Amino acid sequence: MAYEMILTETQGAVAVIRLNRPQALNALCDQLMGELGEALRGFDADPAIAAIILTGSEKAFAAGADIKEMKDRTWPGVYFEDFITARWEAVTTIKKPVIAAVAGFALGGGCELAMMCDMIIAADNAKFGQPEINLGIIPGAGGTQRLTRAVGKAKAMDLVLTARMMDATEAERSGLVARVVPLDQLMAEAMKVGEKIASLSGPAVAIAKEAVNRAFETTLAEGVRFERKIFYSLFATEDQKEGMSAFAEKRKPAFRNR
Numbered sequence: 001m002a003y004e005m006i007l008t009e010t011q012g013a014v015a016v017i018r019l020n021r022p023q024a025l026n027a028l029c030d031q032l033m034g035e036l037g038e039a040l041r042g043f044d045a046d047p048a049i050a051a052i053i054l055t056g057s058e059k060a061f062a063a064g065a066d067i068k069e070m071k072d073r074t075w076p077g078v079y080f081e082d083f084i085t086a087r088w089e090a091v092t093t094i095k096k097p098v099i100a101a102v103a104g105f106a107l108g109g110g111c112e113l114a115m116m117c118d119m120i121i122a123a124d125n126a127k128f129g130q131p132e133i134n135l136g137i138i139p140g141a142g143g144t145q146r147l148t149r150a151v152g153k154a155k156a157m158d159l160v161l162t163a164r165m166m167d168a169t170e171a172e173r174s175g176l177v178a179r180v181v182p183l184d185q186l187m188a189e190a191m192k193v194g195e196k197i198a199s200l201s202g203p204a205v206a207i208a209k210e211a212v213n214r215a216f217e218t219t220l221a222e223g224v225r226f227e228r229k230i231f232y233s234l235f236a237t238e239d240q241k242e243g244m245s246a247f248a249e250k251r252k253p254a255f256r257n258r
């Protein structure tokens with residue numbers, strides 16, 4: 001598949017999608033989001049792929065939705081076209097883990113896109129923020145909700161109401177980011193995570209992802225009930241037998257994703 005605004009490659013069982021609109025700091029225009037959705041769905045359906053890394057450039061993961069494309073949109077337009085919902089939510093429908101490898105600016109929709117991924121690994125030059133308030137709008141791709149769940153009300157209010165940016169150290173300390181690494185090690189670190197995931201049982205990984213994500217959507221009691229049910233279901237897989245037998249036999253498991 002030929003894309004204009006993203007680059008894709010695979011390294012073993014790990015797919016890498018790179019946002020590639022450097023002249024606009026990877027501003028997320030409709031075309032880019034369409035291509036991203038298509039690439040994500042393609043890798044999700046590919047049995048040879050176990051994990052997906054989403055990244056940008058050293059200067060910008062993404063500087064938000066494309067303001068120039070957005071500026072003349074009208075209320076009936078954004079409402080009836082389902083602006084955001086139609087193109088942006090692809091990443092939240094993917095069953096395989098999606099790792100955001102973030103360097104530089106992750107602002108507005110860029111921060112929201114990173115937060116839709118399952119894990120954020122940040123380079124030490126990363127900057128996160130929801131500066132939409134500067135434009136007379138608010139975050140519209142989940143920022144007020146996912147940021148608040150990730151970092152708590154105090155910091156979310158600070159970022160959303162003042163447009164302040166948070167550096168990688170603060171983002172890690174606040175719980176937004178899983179790991180921070182030097183810029184030149186960002187892709188190697190993300191690849192290490194992707195390869196580790198690829199060595200595990202695909203069904204267990206997908207179900208673990210679903211269970212953790214469920215914590216964002218439900219009460220504790222409901223979430224625990226959900227976890228218990230899908231935990232039980234894994235005992236129907238060959239990989240559960242293999243994983244536990246391998247432990248008992250002191251050997252490495254050979255998972256077959258079934």
Ligand SMILES: CC(C)(O)CC(=O)SCCNC(=O)CCNC(=O)[C@H](O)C(C)(C)COP(=O)(O)OP(=O)(O)OC[C@H]1O[C@@H](n2cnc3c(N)ncnc32)[C@H](O)[C@@H]1OP(=O)(O)O
Pocket residue numbers: 023024025027028063064065066067068069105107108109110112131132134135138139140141143
């Ligand atoms: C999804 C929603 C609903 O939540 C909405 C949003 O995402 S709204 C967008 C939120 N993002 C922003 O407000 C960030 C806007 N960008 C900036 O503030 C700055 O570009 C910067 C701080 C990230 C970087 O500044 P600097 O290094 O000085 O580079 P610039 O010269 O400003 O930018 C280079 C080039 O990129 C274009 N650009 C940057 N961001 C966007 C954007 N979000 N949309 C469209 N274009 C963007 C910028 O205009 C420059 O291009 P030229 O004008 O020189 O052609």
